[in-house]
Amino acid sequence: MALLQISEPGQSPEPHKHRLAAGIDLGTTNSLVATVRNGIAVCLPDEHGRTMLPSIVQYRADGDVVVGQSAAQAHTTDPKNTILSVKRFMGRGLKDVIHVEAMPYDFVDAEGMVRLRTVQGVRSPVEISAEILRVLGARAEASLGGPLTGVVITVPAYFDEAQRQATKDAAKLAGLNVLRLLNEPTAAAVAYGLDNASEGVYAVYDLGGGTFDLSILKLSRGIFEVLATSGDSALGGDDFDHRLFCWLLDKARIAPPSGEDARRLLMKAREAKELLSVCEEAPVRASLASGEEVSLIVTRDDFARMTEHLVRKTIAPMRKVLRDAGLSADEVKGVVMVGGATRMPHIQRAVADFFGQEPLTNLDPDKVVALGAAIQANILAGNRKDEEWLLLDVIPLSLGLETMGGLVEKVIPRNATLPIARAQEFTTFKDGQTAMAFHVVQGERELVADCRSLARFELRGIPPMAAGAARIRVTFQVDADGLLSVSAREMASGVETSVLVKPSYGLSDDEIADMLKEGIEHAEEDMGARALREQQVEADRVIEATEHALEVDGALLDDGERAKVEAALAALRELRGGVDHAAIRQGIAALGRATDEFAARRMDRSIRTALTGHKVSEIEV
């Protein structure tokens, strides 16, 4: 007999129609699954009563795949086949992974995403993550007594297209239907019920094991909008462990150990760190395989001092996110704390100081993201007929297209709310051009070379027309999960092509942060560079057009006239090679004056030709 749950008034499901849904927090360090049961979001425990599943996967020689606590035990004995923090590799190439040299894995630098060679063969991060999702999915189905209709999986707000796609692929591989990917901070706000709270602006500060995310959320008239996001995907509790580990080595005067000793000591450091959140001091005792003994006491003050620079690293993104949202700290009504690492008292103090108020910490910071995901999953699965929810997320970096001369034309600006579609019209550059190449980029800078390349595609079969006559409408569409598709359509003929942007690998958050910073720092320089490029492109166009005209219609000029045009042409060629955009502009104008008469004569001739029965598209101007 099926076990029933208590529904909200008037919301009893039709028999056999209740849709089982779960929210999954697929964390770097720990993962959780939650659901809404009897009207309340709860994290689902395993048969030992543990809700947190360490995000660790071990590939055993006997063919077994072990996930979670049991795999954690193997990570000192079988490091090569025991994969920790696989989230850091999702959608990334080898060169994007930080601290590769310190990792015990056998990396295979495959095209697109990095892969790991294990005793069971080469595995991609997508496959490894799928193992974690499979365990959580099975736990949810066993707990709910039936198959899942769908799940909501959370991702850091900073995840780019490649990382989001990789997460979706992992879910698919695990046999889960993804209702939606949800930004972790947004999920946390949902768990705190901020959507029902009075209106206002809230900040979400999420310091997990490996990532730091900040979001500014605005709530008004039931609409829940993410105003801005920021963060650092290479900052988390792990870095505090690492810092304490180095401090221990230094204090104990021992050389940096390797292998099992290093792991053991790192584990001790982590235990001490967690203890310091509740105690004033923590002992660290370890006997290493090298024969060395470590026996030290760390105080809360010691720890605060040695990790102060890490705490400070979270301050700059706080300033930036407020600036992006156009707000000051005192306009923030509440601050939500998420992630196990926010239990550290000096983190809470720093956040309280920055915002001038005590942050919200009454929900378990480890669970809050999963709980919010569960609430969202329950609604998306259709179990709440009364709720009309709008969750709006934003784009972390502008999306655009390369235009002539390596310039970026932004199509969707940074911080635009999702889902969004924007179209822009482009035209052909040359007469009779029948194909057009598109290069989709992401970033804040003016030049393509300074942005991240996402995809390239081509629109073919454009009917031949004079340069500038074709109207090509390019549409960028980003769905609620933050995934981008781009399509191009020639308006007259209707030829169309599109791509789903599945970039070979993504941007690291450091890169994003750097690109944002550079965008601001180089704004002026970029404007100069942009002006130069624009003039160079224009010069090239004019030079080419003039050369072409001389070639086909040179007979319309006498020698003197021709010499004048050639001189202006040579002068512009010379200027084109320089860096003075104002001079190039003058050169273009001078050539224009020198060819005025020539152009007029050509025009007359063209009209005569047209009148004698030629198609307009064949006329050269």
Added chain:
Amino acid sequence: MGVTLTENAARHVENFIAKRGKGLGIRFGVKTSGCSGMAYKLEFVDDKHDEDLIFESHGIKILVDPKSLPYVEGTELDFVREGLNEGFKFNNPNVKDACGCGESFNV
């Protein structure tokens, strides 16, 4: 006779209502649908209807609408755990044949 809760079920209901933050009790009844005729309805109660019959069991109010009563009279609700799954189970003396899923039944 009416409808009763086991002590364990009552404790869980109390806990759920506390976490939910409001609620007078639970509503138990049937509605007609499903493969086998009728389905149970188990909901939180925010507003009581005039015609509701109210039973009390271990301090928890159970509201039953008069039309449902003949079908659920004498039912005891229990809260059980089966492996990782947990939820309410009904001991309904009126049931003749339930469909395999247990969500709907005939009387």
